[in-house]
Amino acid sequence: MSEHNRLVHFGIGAFHRGHQAYYLHLLNQQLPEAERWYYTDVNLREETRAIPEALGKQNGRFHFKRIAPDGNADYIEITSIDRVEDASSDPSIINTIFNDDAVKAITITVTEGGYYLTESDDLNLTHPEIAHDIQVVKSGNGKPKTLFGYLTLALLVRQKMPNGAITVATCDNLRDNGNRLEHAFAQFVEATGLDDLTQWISDNVTFPCSMVDRITPVPPKDLTEEIDRVVGKKDLCPIMGEDFEQWVIESKFAAEFPPLEKVGVTFTDKVHAFEETKIRILNGGHFGLSYVGALRGYKTYDENVRDDELNELLKQYHQREVIPTIYDHPFDLENYRQVIVLRFSNTFIADSIERIAMDSISKFPQFILPTIKLNLERGYVPTAAMTLVSHWYCFLALYLNGRFQFNYKDPYLHIAEKWMQESDPVKAFLADPDIWQGLNKRFPLFGEQLEAQIKQTLDGYQERYP
Template identity: 70%
Template sequence: MSDHKRLVHFGIGAFHRGHQAYYLQLLNDTLPESDRWYYTDVNLRKETRVIPDALRAQNGQYHFKRIAPNGDAEYIKISSIDRVEDASADPSVIRRIFNDDKVKALTITVTEGGYYLNDNDDVNLSHPEVAHDVGVIQQQNGQPKTLYGFLALALIARQNMDGGAITVATCDNLRNNGNRLASAFGQFIEAAQLTTLKQWMATNVTFPCSMVDRITPVPPSTLSDEVKQQLGVDDACPILGEDFEQWVIEDQLANEFPALDTVGVTFTKNVHAFEEAKIRILNGGHFMLSYVGALRGYQTFDQNIHDDELNGWLKAYHQKDVIPTIDDRPFDLEAYRQIIISRFSNGYIADSIERIAMDSISKFPQFILPTVRLNLERGHFPVSAIILIAHWYCFLSLKIRGRIAFNYKDPYLSTAEMWMHQQDPVGAFLHEPDIWQGLNKQYPEFGESLKKQITITMDAYQERYR
């Protein structure tokens, strides 16, 4: 092991490499070698091995093309990841990685669906993969399949060493993400009967909330050739991202942490205000417009913004439904909205609608439902939201019936398939508890209005998708 202080990351994707690893690179560039921090990145699932394998072959190094809406670009060499491990092939590497007092924190990006939360924010212990991991941890034998199983192995290793206190920082787009992970993981270890681990965690592990932001689309296949042409170096796994970045972390750390505040990261006691604005304006806007764009045959999100009608719908949704329901404002929300529209219009990023649209079943309660609920509670009928939600339903309906060609990925697609196989599929959708959490029962007039809008929207696309 080296003498450098270390972070570990679960879930090696373009976002992590363009965000957490990028920030650590910025910090390292200001420090002498002896004071630098480095990442050990850990792949958790066998189906995501391709990039980690390529990254390992390059000793963790790669290039990040950071590009502005006007096309100005810089190519940044990232060397803050110096180890890449594959726990999906050998879970024993977790113990070796975490049994090291140089490791101070774990960061996580496994997407919203990777937390297996139900509508009560409890971990779904009946999910086959979660139930499998409970057995693996109870027996201390086998291959985990979820974040919870790997995290349990990591914290068991920390529990048995001196100086094992560790910060576990989720960086996924979940409201109150740190507290929700702490609660769900606590339920997991109770199910696995790890009483002593739970007691140890109470004073040795923190789960700070965080808010993260940067658009990092799937890199184009030509990016490696472009890096070769521009820099004269071979890179099998470069990434692409916008020139905007933001990371807000709750000031609740169990151990040393890199001084990322010196390179633009915000440490605060009130992450909620930042995440609420970001999730509801940016992520909600992404969600709402992606399915309209898919129905209109668009490939990239900037095409949505350059469609005047869609841009107008999004502006109305933001200004009439979202911003008026955000009370705790850490910055000027209208100015923030305009920045987001500029970012969305970045044709040089060309963020794919396919990427943004995935996992909608788990995203809707996070990104959209709070806005709808708050509007109804204040007596405002969210007309713009209704129009856009109707397009989401229409997209799912046409996709499940095989009438639209779209590479849609969602671990909970079976839920939508059940709606579509009912005699009244729209009614089944409107009564889905995991989606609406009782809202339609409380405000039946909302459900009736949405039902009518779904009929109008479906009729509008009948000719196109016969």
């Protein structure tokens, strides 16, 4: 049994270490030793083992270089993770981790694609990895490949405990993320036939919604040397990030939760207003402009903001199309927009366009489509959004046709490949129900205008990408 209350995290990445682990570290600095909380971090996938292995060698400790827009930096040694495990090599470790009364909650960062959702927000039960995990759970043998498989194993352990109630908090950029995870996970458990577990979850598990924010780019290769030089310590896996952070989480907990309000976390029953604002202004702006910048040859996002034409495009998108269609204001949206642009322009962060641009097919319905939909419903043609979408399509088309070289990663790339195999790829894109969710059928004139915009944009890149 653990001496301290514990959180478990699924999906060890830079964002988790610079966000949830960072907040917990700040909290521990304020608490007496006996009242502190610690993380057990769990790697779920074979292809992501390198960082957890390095982190494990350091007993979970690492340095976080926190950088302001003016370049001033702090070097913080994060000490809130004291156990690192790799479930992808040994799934039985899940039993050991969760058979512990001190474990009170799970936090999750597996990115949008890790939820395997369909256009109707149902779990894609036909996906090979989901189907594999269902069989793993049914048979009691094998290694899961997804969050759903590992979470089921964890909750089966908790079900047998007298005090097994637990909070499952997703910290990914999905609207209504807690409710969507709860819905999809219920479908997974139902598919495994674990009816008793379904009832136990209903009585003992909560899935609070949350909104999280901090830019944590892929660290430069020389950050390890910098930490050694400045701090005087060896660190195999340091991270870097901006000096802005935000965490808003729904006040819906199944068990004790760390008092993170002491370090600036917002507990509320109205997460939706915060997440809608952040996802559409920050993530939407990140998403849309990244493909324009990529096609212009830019490497980091701050180059987009320093391009006067792209800066103006982003401003028009925010002021004319996003902010007018956010109807519940948790704070001053124009001031928030200006803060976002300042963060985007941080040359010392130099967030890579390559990182931001990945996983676009699952991100588009989250980040951009709602803004287009709400503008069309108010009778306004979202011209800035159309420009961004046309560049996104061109990015995918030129990449898949071998005319544009880019280190692009997307588990749903096969969807775009199908568009390109059709006689008219643009029409295939505009007709894709998973992408557009019926919007073009409701507003056929918009579809025609966007089709023309895409073809015009493609023509504009003919010379640069022959």
